[in-house]
Amino acid sequence: MKIEALLFGGVAVFFAGTAALYGAWSGEPAGTAALIVAFGMAGVISFFCAVQYRRRGRRPQDRADAEVADAAGPLEFFPPHSPWPVVTALGFAVAALGVVYGLWLFLIGVGVLAWGVLGMVFQYATRED
Known part of the structure; x- marks a missing residue:
């Protein structure tokens, strides 16, 4: 590096x-x-x-x-399945639509986006190696 x-x-x-x-x-x-x-x-x-x-x-x-x-060997832990990328993408899409249609929709999108990002970050926070 x-x-x-x-x-x-x-x-x-x-x-x-x-x-x-x-x-x-x-x-x-x-x-x-x-x-x-x-x-x-x-x-x-x-x-x-x-x-x-x-x-x-x-x-x-x-x-x-x-x-x-x-x-050789395992690189890192990669989650097998997770709903949070879909929630994050949905939040981003709603926030992008909110830029066009109004502040209220943008704020809802930002809330869903924040929920999805926090879900991805803390999904395996208690996982033990």
């Missing part, structure tokens, strides 16, 4: 420099805001990759002397 952290860090630095130059020379706020958001997104991914590298160290894919068997 170290290479990925450096790669996305470089992308973040590029967008930061581009945003600074674009904001100074053009004076146009929408493009500057878009470049700042792009900088933030690349920075978040770079930070995540750096934290994962510090926690877990080098992966077998990062080592030249690694063999295929080094990366």
Whole structure:
């Protein structure tokens, strides 16, 4: 994950420099805001990759002397079935319709969306490994 952290860090630095130059020379706020958001997104991914590298160290894919068997085994726990992605998608769809039809529908959609996201996050919170 170290290479990925450096790669996305470089992308973040590029967008930061581009945003600074674009904001100074053009004076146009929408493009500057878009470049700042792009900088933030690349920075978040770079930070995540750096934290994962510090926690877990080098992966077998990062080592030249690694063999295929080094990366074998279970990766993570993936739930077999869950109703929460459907609830989340429904909440997003209702919120998107609420942008068109009115604030009341948007607020209902945001509530359903929050319920679905919280359901996915805490579905297996008490699961023991």
